[in-house]
Amino acid sequence: MRALEDVKNQVRSMTSRRYVEEAVAAYGAGAYRAALISIWIAVAADIIEKIRIMAEQAGPAVQLRDDLDNAIKGNNVNALQGFERSLITRAHKDLELIGSREAEDLARIYQDRHLCAHPAFVSDGEDLFSPSAELVRAHLATAVDALLSQPAVTGRKAIERFGREIASDSFPRDDARLNDHLRASYTDHGTTALKANLIKVVCKETLKPGVPLRQRWRSTRTARELQKITPHLFDEQMRVVLAPAQNLLDDDGLMALATGLCYIQGTWEALHDGTRARLEEMLRSVKPLDLVETHMLFYGALPPEPVAGMLVARLEDVTAPGALRELKGEVSFYVGEGPDPRLIPVLTGLAAEASSYEGGAAILQFINGLAHAMTDAQLERLLEVCLGNGQIRGSVLGNRQIERMRWYGPQGEHARAAWEKWDAPKDAEALGGE
Structure with a gap:
């Protein structure tokens, strides 16, 4: 009391x-x-x-x-x-x-x-x-x-103000600062009605495929922070939005769901079995190039399970020879500065199983996009795998991709030791040739 x-x-x-x-x-x-x-x-x-x-x-x-x-x-x-x-x-x-x-x-x-x-x-x-x-x-x-205890601000005006903020260059790019902004401007002193309406507006924005991905991602980040601030109200209002909306989603709407609310804990549980089945089928069938470039589903942290598992399962398709031939820009741009740590072990496993020169080089090209985020231990394991796979070790294409990692990958003591092991067979061959 x-x-x-x-x-x-x-x-x-x-x-x-x-x-x-x-x-x-x-x-x-x-x-x-x-x-x-x-x-x-x-x-x-x-x-x-x-x-x-x-x-x-x-x-x-x-x-x-x-x-x-x-x-x-x-x-x-x-x-x-x-x-x-x-x-x-x-x-x-x-x-x-x-x-x-x-x-x-x-x-x-x-x-x-x-x-x-x-x-x-x-x-x-x-x-x-x-x-x-x-x-x-x-x-x-x-x-x-x-x-x-509430300020003299109407719900409608506050929602309109938020709409202007999220479209502006001053919208917080850091999640912690976004959380602080939402608390200070909307939730700490806002009425329950205002908070509920803000949650509904933000969730609806994530489901609009006509809105540019960058703008929808801002709404997704906002939804994620609102869930942290007021979890019970958020889950309640998200279900209010999803209940009717999910039955009306076309294929573009399903991909908006995958790139938006599926990054929020609890979304999968709020979906009907039919929506889950359709979404799973979409993620199995969408082109690898669209997964990476159009929808940027490998950028940063993956969504919560089971959607993360569906994306990881597509890595074999994404790294197939020619799958990303038309990619505009480097892979590193599409995985971000902090790619999901689950990607590298799976990609390393694919490299171990590569059965052709082109296949090994394609996998390593994608891994190179994540090299900036690799640990010494991950590099050591990858080089060990590549050393044991003749489709990479004996490939000019594969070796070219490996050499790129020497400059863009980790530079720690264990990494240097791993490179010495990789170079040892070459050095031995050189000495034998002499």
């Missing part, structure tokens, strides 16, 4: 905090009816203050502010009472300050406030409503969490 002092300190507005302090003082004195009335006053005052703040930025808040000012100026009591009665609805529907759940919770405070403040609401022979200490504490926590 949170201390009332901690709850009070979460209130953003100094005006609203003053009313909350009155509620806390009344609670401490055992005046629970007075405390509950003060809680509602804090809620009403906070919504009105936010209306005035938001009216400065135009939008629906302008009309609400003008209606209120006209009623005050004309001393129109009926209009003022009606305005107060509709405050929660307006905060929810018009301004999107709160979600439907928060609106229901705040409406209970309003109803209980009536029971405390209006004796006429009590049936004949009944005592005036007397809220318990627990109810008052619960209402106070609800008011603070749902409204009083």
